Amino acid sequence: MTYCNGNGSNLPDLASIVLGTLDFLRTGVVMISIRGQLLWANRAAEDVLNTHDGLEVDADGFLLFSEGASRFPIESMSTGTAVACADGYGEPSIKYVHRPSGKRDLMVISRRTAYFGDSRDTHKPFALVFIQDPDRAVRVSQRELRQLYGLTLTEGSMANLLMEGSTLDECCRRLAIRPSTARMHLRNLLDKTATRGQGELVCLLFRNHGLMNASPVPERSIRSSVGPQKVFKIFHEARIYRWL
Amino acid sequence: MALTQSRANVVFRSSFRVSSTGDGVRGTSSGSDGRAYVSERLGPPGQNCADILRVGLEFLNLLSVALTICDSSSQLLHANQIARHILHSGDGLRVDSFSRLRTSKPSSPVLSEVIRELAGAKPAASDATHVVIAVPRPSGKRPLIVSVLSPAFVADRADTLIPVVPIIFWEHEEHCGIKRRCRPGTWDFTPAECRFANLLMEGLSLADCCQQLGICRSTGAFHLKNLFRKTGARRQIELLSILFRGIGVRSVAHSGLRGAVVGPSQRVESNVEDLPAVRSFFAKAYSS
Numbered sequence: 021m022t023y024c025n026g027n028g029s030n031l032p033d034l035a036s037i038v039l040g041t042l043d044f045l046r047t048g049v050v051m052i053s054i055r056g057q058l059l060w061a062n063r064a065a066e067d068v069l070n071t072h073d074g075l076e077v078d079a080d081g082f083l084l085f086s087e088g089a090s091r092f093p094i095e096s097m098s099t100g101t102a103v104a105c106a107d108g109y110g111e112p113s114i115k116y117v118h119r120p121s122g123k124r125d126l127m128v129i130s131r132r133t134a135y136f137g138d139s140r141d142t143h144k145p146f147a148l149v150f151i152q153d154p155d156r157a158v159r160v161s162q163r164e165l166r167q168l169y170g171l172t173l174t175e176g177s178m179a180n181l182l183m184e185g186s187t188l189d190e191c192c193r194r195l196a197i198r199p200s201t202a203r204m205h206l207r208n209l210l211d212k213t214a215t216r217g218q219g220e221l222v223c224l225l226f227r228n229h230g231l232m233n234a235s236p237v238p239e240r241s242i243r244s245s246v247g248p249q250k251v252f253k254i255f256h257e258a259r260i261y262r263w264l
Numbered sequence: 265m266a267l268t269q270s271r272a273n274v275v276f277r278s279s280f281r282v283s284s285t286g287d288g289v290r291g292t293s294s295g296s297d298g299r300a301y302v303s304e305r306l307g308p309p310g311q312n313c314a315d316i317l318r319v320g321l322e323f324l325n326l327l328s329v330a331l332t333i334c335d336s337s338s339q340l341l342h343a344n345q346i347a348r349h350i351l352h353s354g355d356g357l358r359v360d361s362f363s364r365l366r367t368s369k370p371s372s373p374v375l376s377e378v379i380r381e382l383a384g385a386k387p388a389a390s391d392a393t394h395v396v397i398a399v400p401r402p403s404g405k406r407p408l409i410v411s412v413l414s415p416a417f418v419a420d421r422a423d424t425l426i427p428v429v430p431i432i433f434w435e436h437e438e439h440c441g442i443k444r445r446c447r448p449g450t451w452d453f454t455p456a457e458c459r460f461a462n463l464l465m466e467g468l469s470l471a472d473c474c475q476q477l478g479i480c481r482s483t484g485a486f487h488l489k490n491l492f493r494k495t496g497a498r499r500q501i502e503l504l505s506i507l508f509r510g511i512g513v514r515s516v517a518h519s520g521l522r523g524a525v526v527g528p529s530q531r532v533e534s535n536v537e538d539l540p541a542v543r544s545f546f547a548k549a550y551s552s
Binding site: 034035036037038039040041042044045046047049051059060124127131133134143144145148150152153154155156158164167168182183184185186187215216217218219220222223224226227228229230231232 | 315316317318319320321322323324326327329331333342394395396397398406409411413416418428430432434436464465466467468469497499500501502503504505506508509510511512
C-alpha cells in the first residue's frame with residue numbers, strides 16, 4: 021500500500037502543513053518576492069506588521085519601514101550569486117528597525133532563499149525575512165506547564181512571571197501571595213523542573229518553550245464549518261498573497 | 265472562495281477594506297479571530313505552492329526545527345532534515361523497522377497513544393490544539409519536548425481523506441548564542457561579555473561562568489554589571505529574559521556563519537540514506 025498520489029496532488033497538503041507549522045512559531049517569518057512584495061507571513065509576523073510599528077506592508081504589498089516609508093532593501097541581496105553562503109543560503113543581513121512607539125528595536129534578519137536561482141519570477145519567494153520582537157512577551161500556557169512538569173496554576177503563573185524577568189517580590193505582588201508562600205512555590209517549581217536556581221529555571225523554560233506560540237490556534241473553528249480538507253487548504257492559500 | 269470573501273477584515277493599509285473595530289466582521293464570521301485575510305488579490309490556488317513549500321521547509325531548517333508527519337498509526341510519512349538527524353541519533357525518538365515513530369525507551373506508549381488520539385479527534389473538537397510531551401533521552405540530556413499538533417487531512421490514492429499529525433521538536437541544547445559579528449540590538453557587547461552572556465544563557469550561575477571562563481569572580485561581576493548597564497536590566501533574571509527575547513531561542517542570524525547547526529549539512533545528508541524506509545508519501549512534492 022502506497023500513499024503516494026500519482027499526480028503529486030499531495031503537494032498542497034504538505035505545503036499547508038509546513039506553513040501551519042510555521043504559524044506555531046514565535047519568531048515572525050515572512051517570504052518576499054524579488055520586487056519586495058509580501059508573499060506569505062506567519063502569525064507572529066502578521067502581528068508585527070499589523071501594528072504598523074517598525075515594519076508594515078503598503079497597499080501594493082511592499083514591505084516597508086514605518087519610519088520614512090522606505091521599502092525593504094532587496095537590491096543588496098539580488099546582486100548575483102556572489103552573496104550566497106557556503107551552505108547555499110544567502111548571507112544573512114541584520115537590521116535593527118527603530119519603532120515609533122518607543123518599544124525596543126525589531127531585529128530583522130533577511131537572506132536569500134537557496135532555491136531562487138536566476139529567475140526573475142515575481143511570484144516566487146526570493147528572500148526570507150525573520151522578525152524578532154524583543155518586547156513580545158514569552159508566555160507558556162498553563163496546560164503545557166501542567167502536562168510537562170505537573171505545575172499547579174500558581175506555580176505556572178509564577179513561572180511566566182519569572183520569564184518576564186520579575187523578582188520574587190514582584191511575583192508576590194502580582195499573584196497576591198505572601199513572600200513565604202512565594203518561596204514555597206519557587207522551591208516546588210525548582211523541584212518539579214529539576215533545576216537548581218531561578219536562572220537555570222528561566223533558561224530551561226525559554227529553551228523548551230521559547231520557540232512555540234502559546235496562543236491557541238483559531239483555525240480549528242474555521243475548519244470545522246465547511247469540512248476538513250477544503251477549509252484547511254483555503255485557509256492557507258488565502259494567506260499566500262499575490263500581487264499583480 | 266466564499267469563505268474568504270466573508271472574512272475581508274484585512275488589517276493592512278488602504279486598498280483593502282479595513283474593519284474599523286473588527287467587531288462587525290468578526291460577528292458574522294463565526295470563529296474568526298479578526299486576523300488578516302486577503303480576498304481580493306488572491307491568485308489561482310496552488311500555482312506557486314511548490315515554491316512556497318520549499319521555502320517553508322527552508323525556514324524550518326534555518327530555525328533548526330524538526331518536523332515529522334505521521335498518520336494515526338504513527339507511521340512516518342515525512343521527516344525533514346533536522347528530524348532525520350535527531351531520529352537517526354536515536355536519542356529520544358527513533359523509527360522502528362515498520363517505519364513507525366517510537367520513543368527510544370520502548371516501554372513508553374504515550375507518544376503513539378497521543379498521535380492516535382489526536383488523529384482521531386473530530387475537527388470540531390475545540391480544545392487541545394496541540395499536545396506537548398516530554399520524551400526522556402538515553403544520553404542523559406534533558407527530555408526532548410515534542411509537540412504533537414492538531415491533525416491535517418490529506419487525500420490518499422483512493423481520494424479518501426486520512427488524518428495526519430504534524431509533530432515538531434528541536435534540540436534544546438543547541439543554541440547559538442551571541443556572536444560578536446552580529447551584535448544583538450543596540451547593545452555593543454565586547455567579546456568577553458558575549459562569552460559571559462552565552463554561558464549565562466546556558467543556565468550557569470555567576471560562579472560557574474567564572475570557573476568555565478577561567479576568570480576571577482570580581483571580573484565576572486564586572487562583566488555582569490556591564491551587561492546590566494548595556495541592556496538596562498536590573499537583575500540576572502531580567503537580563504536573561506531580555507537576552508532570550510531579544511535574540512530569540514534560535515538566532516538565525518548565525519546559521520549561515522556556522523553551517524554546522526542548520527542547513528543541509530553533510531552530516532545530515534549522509535544520514536538520510538541510513539534511515540529505515542521512510543514512506544515516499546511526499547516524494548512527489550520534492551521532485552517537482
